[in-house]
Amino acid sequence: MSDARILSAEDCEALLARAHAFARGGGDTTIGVSSWWQGELRWARNRVALASDRRNIGVTVTRTVRGGHPGYVSTNQIDDVSLEAAVRAAERLSRLEARMGRGLGYFPPQPAYERPESTIWSDATPGLTTERSGEVARALIAPAEAKGLLSAGYLEVRVAAQALLGTDFPELRAGKHAFWHHPYVRWTQAYCSTTVRDPSGMASGWAGASSYDWARIDPAALAQRAVEKCLASRNPVALEPGRYTVILEPQAVADILEVLVGSFTSREFPEAGIDGPWRLGPDEALQLWRTKLGLRVVDERVTISHDLAHPDLGILTEPHEYPGPVTWIDQGVLTALAHQLPTAIQRLKGHHSLRGASGYRMSGGTSSVEEMIRTTKRGLLVTRFSNIRLLDGVSLLSTGLTRDGLWLVENGQITKAVKNFRFTESPLFVLNAIEQLGEPVRVFRPMRGEGEPLSPAIVPPVKARDFSFTSTIDAI
């Protein structure tokens, strides 16, 4: 482990074989192994606060003894004694509860799955050495310090790998790569974001980027942008809450779309009558619940899709997921919702699961942000949103805050920096009140949880009317 940062394919295969050999007394065993390394850099007040080099391993053992419930144990140690102990412990937990019988009809024979191709590895990402990251840090901080401002930020480069092997349903195994076998895969991730503040605390600017490929992130450009935003945010004025025309920069669009793209999981819910944005209502004649699939839900200029093969997206794929491109909203019409493998097998004449929009692209238009400003009589230019919370799961009404750059636009020009607002608004409303769309660009999306791979977004700037700001806030 000390030289190699992550486990290799051979390491993982050998480990899975060793661990499987410890299972006694039949039943099913699924073992997953993951490992990661990351280099991190945090800075604040124009100085690096912490530089770190971290790594870990995770092994998950799921054992189901005959007639038992799955027993689940995790460990981060990979020697024989630890692995055997983990398998034994999972067997003991498995015996705790008997489980319901399960019919083979649930999973008929499956094709030989192959993990769909996607671009998720870049040598440039682990290639950012500690020495080089020192130079990068200075390049990020210097422009702020030169202007008498305070820079804070975070940079992370990460490599990770995982593999999983299960023995469930050997009688249904069609090929090596069936759905209980996830062959070894490795990927890279890079994040960089920076917040530049005025020492008085009265202005703040932000910029960030994320990609699987460090070479696609331009730290100097981020620093420049955050400095400009901070300088332009000085002396903000308080405006009355109310409805404003907004020009949302791409980052703000991605922030407010988060609850919408998250809601594409999954069609099982509306079809079971569970409340949500995509349940239409009961069909009394057919005795089932209708969904909004096939209905126009947003402006017809909006198409939201994902494509595993898109070189800019860099999506970590799963072996049994649908390999082709998916269009969730096609010219305003809801055309797809995620579904699980059993749903595909039982009802959809398919054999692939469909994950939600883990990475996605929203269609755009031809207006630049400058043009949107020029054509606005009175409105607000929004850098990004923060602290968003869903208030209503049906209308997707959410509340949240503007952050790190908000300006008043009057008669085609930016006239004043504005104090931050709390908003109460739904992304569905915003996408039905579009005036102009710009060119889609890749934006920063934060990591969802440790080990969860990057899920990028490509979105355009949007100008929309009647965006609801409900109160002013003092925070800067």
Add this chain to the structure above:
Amino acid sequence: MSFSRRDLLKAGLTATALMAAPRPLLARFGRRWEPAPPIQDPRVKDLALRALEAARAAGAAYADVRLTHTRSRSFLTRVADVRDGEQVVVGARALVDGYWGFASSPVWDVEEMGRLGREAVHQAKVHALGPARAVELAPVPAVRDGHWVMPVAIDPLEVSPLEIADYLEGLRLFVSRFPDFIPLAPSYSCQVQEKAFASSEGSYCTQRVYRSEGDVKLQLKQNGQPVYDGALDTLTPAGVGWELFKGQPIREQVRRLMEDMKDEWKLPEKPVAVGRYDTVCDAWTVARLLDQTLGRATELDRALGYEANAGGTSYLTEPLAMVGSYQAGAPTLTVTANRAEPGGAATVAWDDEGVKPDEFALVRDGILVDFQTTRESAGWLKAHYAKTGAPLRSHGCAAAPSALEAPLTHTPNLTLAPGRGTRDVDELIAGMGTGLAVKGGALEMDFQGQSGLGRGRVFEVKRGKQVARVVGAGFLFRANELWKRLAALGGPAGRRRYGLGSSKGEPAQHTYHSVTAPPAAFEQLTVIDVLRKA
């Protein structure tokens, strides 16, 4: 479900001893891998010292190393759905010319200790090449081979999971016998963390720390449909063992909760009338108000901008100028912090820098008097401490979820001092006469702990009684005004302690702490319709 209590008990007779046996994990002290010993084994110290030596030899001005062995067990959605987890990690931290470096990994082994010590120094040195940065660590007396075990009544990993599963299933069955209520599967989870700390200043200490939390939720039903949710509020994270449930009057509490839920449900529903109201908040809501405002804002690193790119900064924008004079609230407001508090969710004998935590005031009689500090950040308050004659010391707020993460300032256990009288929440409501009562509150905050939106179960109060349930109401507040509008505090008997989680840093670290608060009355809060747009 195909198992019964009898099945469980029958299995328990044979399996109990086996189930409770801890799994071995390995460490390598010499040539062979062998089971990881208890944390106070002297060979663990040898490992720690190896990392320190390596860091010192590589040029560290200061270094520390932590080793953690964490075991967790959770009883999830179904009572017998038990999950076990175990993790052994080590992290070394080094200071070179004012710059910190950190390295961590999952391997407890002599060579790895050397690598981590050297890597931490390497990380720091790269940045030390740039502009100068000054760090002055507040002095701390060296701990010589300290060992501490958090006193818990029942070690949860020494109890058969069958017994715990059986207890939780029994609780579910108990609720299911009441025809008006639907039980949701009760849950319990616990973590036992053994940790060792060594510093280049000669400290070495080991400790075992416990954390338990649970959930008992039920729904009131009418015509077979759930109409009103409720949950016990006594099971939030705490530094206790299985006694969180065992030996507690849980069934009595469930009965009382059922009565309260019925009483609340019987009240007529009323739409919110936007305006300003005197408001009584229950202890649950006050604990969260304290935690999300002053609890966040008095983290000194946050106030100075170290979290600017993550969760944000603090409304105490000039911490070094404000401390000692800033009016943080009404003269009745006193807030203290203490990571040594028995049973607290953040309780330790030594923090992640080997500092023995003390009890200290953050706000005394309405005035901001101190901040949450680590050894580095205490130094930033040196001038203030010199002026007030207080000793320069860390308050022991350095923490991290495990040795895999570098320590940061995390919120300690907090206490809001109760009022003089003996009033509980009902008496505060009675004393208010007309207004609103907020119970079970949840907050949406901004990124400075300043402006907030509160929600919860809101009731209209008339002639000192709750007369209606107000639907869709929320209250807006600004932290500095809120605490100045504190009109009355409940007495000591009305106080409650809750375990809360918080998230900090990049990448985010999640930790837990306790907040003890009485119910309180506030003057003239702004009440809005949460779902209404502008």
